[in-house]
Amino acid sequence: MTQHAERVQITEAGAYRYRIPRHGAMRVPGVVFASPELLPQAAGDQALDQVVNVAALPGVVGASYAMPDVHWGYGFPIGGVAATDVAAGGVVSPGGVGFDISCGVRLLAADCDRAEIAPRIGALLDALGRRTPRGAGRGAVWHIGRRDLDRVLREGARHAVERGHGVQRDLERCEDGGVLTEADPAAGRVGDRARERGLGQLGSLGSGNHFLEVQEVETVHDEATARAMGLVAGQVCVMIHCGSRGLGHQICTDQVRTMGRAMRRYGIEVPDRQLACVPADSPEGRDYLAAMAAAANYARANRQLLTESSRAAFAETVGHGLDLVYDISHNLAKIETHRVDGETRRLCVHRKGATRALPPGHPELPPDLAEAGQPVLIPGTMGTASYLLTGVPDGDAWHSTCHGAGRVESRHQAAREVNGGRLRAELEARGIAVRGTTARGLAEEAPGAYKDIDAVVTAAEGAGLCRRVARLVPLGVVKG
Amino acid sequence: MATGGEHPGGRGGHRGVPHTADLRVSAWGPTREECLTQAVRGVVESFADPSSGARAPRRRHTEIHADDDPELLVALMDDVVYRLDTAGEVPVDVDLDPIPGGLRVAYRMADADDLEPVGAAPKAVTLHDLALGRGPAGWTCSVTLDV
Numbered sequence: 001m002t003q004h005a006e007r008v009q010i011t012e013a014g015a016y017r018y019r020i021p022r023h024g025a026m027r028v029p030g031v032v033f034a035s036p037e038l039l040p041q042a043a044g045d046q047a048l049d050q051v052v053n054v055a056a057l058p059g060v061v062g063a064s065y066a067m068p069d070v071h072w073g074y075g076f077p078i079g080g081v082a083a084t085d086v087a088a089g090g091v092v093s094p095g096g097v098g099f100d101i102s103c104g105v106r107l108l109a110a111d112c113d114r115a116e117i118a119p120r121i122g123a124l125l126d127a128l129g130r131r132t133p134r135g136a137g138r139g140a141v142w143h144i145g146r147r148d149l150d151r152v153l154r155e156g157a158r159h160a161v162e163r164g165h166g167v168q169r170d171l172e173r174c175e176d177g178g179v180l181t182e183a184d185p186a187a188g189r190v191g192d193r194a195r196e197r198g199l200g201q202l203g204s205l206g207s208g209n210h211f212l213e214v215q216e217v218e219t220v221h222d223e224a225t226a227r228a229m230g231l232v233a234g235q236v237c238v239m240i241h242c243g244s245r246g247l248g249h250q251i252c253t254d255q256v257r258t259m260g261r262a263m264r265r266y267g268i269e270v271p272d273r274q275l276a277c278v279p280a281d282s283p284e285g286r287d288y289l290a291a292m293a294a295a296a297n298y299a300r301a302n303r304q305l306l307t308e309s310s311r312a313a314f315a316e317t318v319g320h321g322l323d324l325v326y327d328i329s330h331n332l333a334k335i336e337t338h339r340v341d342g343e344t345r346r347l348c349v350h351r352k353g354a355t356r357a358l359p360p361g362h363p364e365l366p367p368d369l370a371e372a373g374q375p376v377l378i379p380g381t382m383g384t385a386s387y388l389l390t391g392v393p394d395g396d397a398w399h400s401t402c403h404g405a406g407r408v409e410s411r412h413q414a415a416r417e418v419n420g421g422r423l424r425a426e427l428e429a430r431g432i433a434v435r436g437t438t439a440r441g442l443a444e445e446a447p448g449a450y451k452d453i454d455a456v457v458t459a460a461e462g463a464g465l466c467r468r469v470a471r472l473v474p475l476g477v478v479k480g
Numbered sequence: 481m482a483t484g485g486e487h488p489g490g491r492g493g494h495r496g497v498p499h500t501a502d503l504r505v506s507a508w509g510p511t512r513e514e515c516l517t518q519a520v521r522g523v524v525e526s527f528a529d530p531s532s533g534a535r536a537p538r539r540r541h542t543e544i545h546a547d548d549d550p551e552l553l554v555a556l557m558d559d560v561v562y563r564l565d566t567a568g569e570v571p572v573d574v575d576l577d578p579i580p581g582g583l584r585v586a587y588r589m590a591d592a593d594d595l596e597p598v599g600a601a602p603k604a605v606t607l608h609d610l611a612l613g614r615g616p617a618g619w620t621c622s623v624t625l626d627v
Contacts (some may be wrong), residue, residue, distance in 0.1 A: 073498070074608045074624070099604045099626045136601030137568035137592045138529065155496035197565045207527075208600040208627050249604035249626065253558065256607065274605035410498035411599065411627070440598045480600075 006150055008048040010039075016068070016463035020048065024084035025056040031063040031397070033463040038068050038451060041408065043478050047077040053271050054082045058279070059090025061340050061347065065397040067354050069406030069451055073098070075274030078353035078407075081400045084280065086335065086346045091268065092285045093277035094259065094292070096350030097162050098254045102296035103243030104175075104329035105377035106303040107388065108310060108322040110236040114216045117236055117318045124214065125476040127313035129435030132212055132306060134205035134480045140304040141203025149198055153185035153382035156297030156302040157327075161171050165308045172366055174327040175356075183293035190247075190291050191254050198237030203305025204350065207437075209404075209445060210242040210480035212306065215472040217387060225390060225469050228372035237385055237472060238310050238322060242380045242480065243331065244299035251295045255288045280335070280348040289333065289348075296332060297475045301329055325388075330355045330403035338398055349398045357391035357401040357466045376466055380443050380453035381405045383410060383427050387457050389466040401465040402457070405450035414449035415440055427477070438480035445479065458477070489538045494522030497622070499547070503602060504609075504624040508617075512549065513576040515612070515619035516556055520574050523560060523625060527599045530572035533590035537572050540589050545582035549612040552582060553621050557605040559585070559627070564601060600627040 010032065013019040017459060018039070019032030030051040032039065040047040047070050054076055055064035061083055070079030075095025084090025110117075117124060133139030142165060144152070151159040157178030161170055171178040179324045185195075205212060215237045220226045223233075231237070244251075259276040262284045263269075278284040288440055310323050340347070358374035365374060373390035380386040384405075391399055409417075420439030423446055427434055434442070460466050492509025503526050507518035524530055542557060546552040556576075563569050569589040577584040590600075602625035612621040 074606045074626070099606075135592075135597065137564050138566070193562055197562065200566065206603070208603075246561075246603060250562075253604050260607075273610070370593050411503065412496050415599070438597050438599075441600060444599060 008052060010048065016459045020051060025388065026052060027060050028055050028063050030055050030066065030068065031464060032066040033278040033459060034068045035459050036096065037457060038455060038459055040071060045072045047072045050075065050077040051080065053275060054080055054296065057082065057084060057091050057277060058268060059088050059091065061085050067400070067402040068456045069353065069402045069404055071406045071408065073352065076350065076352045077270050077317060079403065080352050081350065081354045081397045083159070083338070083347040083349040083398050085340065086280045086348055089279050090348055091277035092280040092288055092333055092348050093275055093350065094252050094255045094288060096272040096352050097252070097292060098331040098352045099249045100243035100331055101170040101252060101292050102247035102299035102329040103331040104299060104303070104327065105379050106240040106307065106327040107325040107377050108238040108307060109230050109325050110238070110314060110320045110322050112236050112318070112320045113118070113234040114236060117320070120318045121476060124313060124317040125433045125435050125478065126316045128212060128310060128478050131309040131313050132205055132478050133203065134436055134478070135207050138200035139204045141202055141309045144199065144202055146195065146199070149195060150185060152181055152202065152301045153190060153294040153297055157181050157300040160301045160304040166304050170304060170324045171309065173324040174300055175329060180293035180296050183297050184290035185294040189287050190251060190294050192445040194247050194250035194254065201245040201247070202246060202302055202311065204206065204302070205242050205306065205480040206245055207441070207480040208349035211382065212310065213474045214240045214476040215239055215474050217470050218385070218473040221468040221470060225372045227282055228369065229321060229375045229469065230387065231470055239377070239379060239472065240303055240306050242302060242306070245302060246297040247298050248295040251291050255291060259284055259288065292333060296329065299329065300327060326377060328355060328375065328377050343419050347398065351400055353403045354400045355403045357389065357395055357399050359391040359393045359399065376401060377458060378402060378453070380406050381447040381450040382479070383432055383479055384447050384453055385471050385476060387468060388451070388470040388472065389457070390469050392464060392467055394466055396463065397465060402460045405453045405456060407449060408451055409449040411444040414446050415443045418443040418448065432474050433476040435478045441479065482618045491567045492518040496522065496526060498556060499624055504623060505623065506620065506622045510618045511579060512619050515621050516553060517574055517576055519546040519553065520571055521525050521621060523557065523602060524566065524570055524572070526596065527601045528570050528592065528595040529598050530595065532596035533572055533594045535590065535594055537588035537590050540569070542585045543579065543582060544585055550610045553612040553623055554605050554607070554610065556583065556585070557623055557625065561602050561605065564592060570595055602607040602627050
């Protein structure tokens with residue numbers, strides 16, 4: 001048994017698996033999928049304490065899980081997965097979803113290889129940089145009014161496609177068909193401030209760790225599966241990582257406040273205000289799930305609009321098209337059906353910085369992916385690599401896996417240790433063009449501030465959460 | 481880990497504190513209002529250089545109310561984030577005056593596009609280890625923002 005953070009006791013429990021035994025208020029154990037090197041190490045990182053806190057939530061079943069990329073978040077750790085039994089008073093917590101509701105990743109495949117775009121890669125990156133609104137404040141591909149915003153909140157990417165901002169296949173290859181039909185943005189669920197923030201940002205990257213990358217499929221680990229998903233070795237791709245922008249953050253802010261007041265009525269106490277929660281099947285719980293779904297719809301429409309602008313940039317510079325491979329969220333709560341102790345239960349599964357990974361044959365997969373499994377998109381650190389994974393039968397943690405590299409250094413620390421200008425020069429010397437952001441912004445996102453993405457994926461695969469399909473490397477980066 | 485410090489002519493200060501998730505700012509001052517003013521400066525300086533704005537700042541006035549002091553800190557930061565997202569405005573300075581149940585706020589706003597960006601912009605205010613209170617040496621506060 002080893003000590004972590006001078007408090008949390010963890011024991012090895014198999015390949016890439018550690019266990020935090022039940023103690024104190026924990027209702028279930030903690031399970032951390034990691035190698036020794038990937039366990040949270042940073043001084044003051046409280047991720048494992050947060051795994052313990054989540055294990056005490058009312059109605060939690062199975063375990064409080066942490067993915068290999070786990071790191072310190074608010075309330076829940078980032079890289080945390082927890083399910084609660086809805087019929088047994090299980091709670092829903094906005095802290096288990098995160099501020100950036102339905103933050104996720106979209107992968108588009110071009111009908112060309114690297115050599116075909118090489119002569120025009122600079123012009124392509126310029127066009128992508130120019131057409132991709134990013135950074136602080138307002139900026140949008142699609143400037144909408146309140147009526148269209150309401151339709152986006154209810155109908156997600158489907159509304160964007162119906163209005164001419166995409167094609168039918170974009171919906172078929174988006175998780176949930178691009179729309180969570182349970183969304184309800186009625187007054188009281190999605191407030192005025194959230195709407196105002198959403199009006200000016202539909203089709204924008206934001207800032208921080210969000211990015212748009214032109215990538216190349218460097219290695220294919222499973223050719224048949226990759227081909228079914230729409231990828232071959234050497235193919236050029238675009239990966240888009242962003243979420244629901246200010247609208248999602250405002251909904252989370254408002255709902256945490258509402259739940260903080262309401263949970264006393266349900267006799268719930270939590271050790272961290274960001275863990276505010278109420279029974280999923282309560283008026284406040286249903287309101288949150290309906291508002292969260294509306295934000296998720298906004299996020300899918302947001303990535304759909306950035307797809308449209310990426311297609312325009314490709315068309316005008318290199319003359320190639322882009323087909324959607326898949327779009328998947330890594331910040332969401334879903335009502336799902338699972339077997340628990342031999343019984344079928346309706347669970348509220350929180351994935352915060354964790355990705356659903358459905359195995360081949362799962363009934364929720366679209367027909368053309370039924371044999372391949374769900375494409376799981378894992379964005380790596382700027383300048384390193386990203387992965388396409390898929391789910392495995394009997395995948396643990398309610399069919400969940402990692403979501404990215406996972407921070408190990410604060411932004412301040414990274415900015416102090418890394419010279420952004422030198423990093424930009426190093427990336428460009430390796431043939432990776434960078435557009436947007438400042439030297440400081442670049443330094444904050446330096447690869448050294450994150451875990452090693454290859455080690456994260458090795459641990460996730462070794463723990464039986466997923467398997468590799470392809471590895472992608474960047475050719476150019478547009479930073480938020 | 482100071483990113484700010486003693487403000488010229490002021491009696492308070494602010495600094496950034498490491499947090500792997502995001503941006504944490506601590507501030508202090510002899511009065512609640514000075515402490516909050518420093519917190520706003522600390523947050524702004526984390527993502528934009530307020531000295532780089534060339535154009536004359538615009539005045540914006542509002543009132544902010546809350547049930548207690550920590551909530552007042554959250555409400556003030558929420559307002560800063562909201563104005564950045566919806567109007568593209570950044571407070572390069574702020575004057576705060578106490579009123580019953582809250583604050584009267586006078587911002588001096590610059591366009592975000594006119595300021596030199598120096599880091600990721602805040603998008604939400606968290607309740608994680610939130611604090612605003614009076615101690616023997618004056619007022620101190622801490623707030624963590626999602627970026």
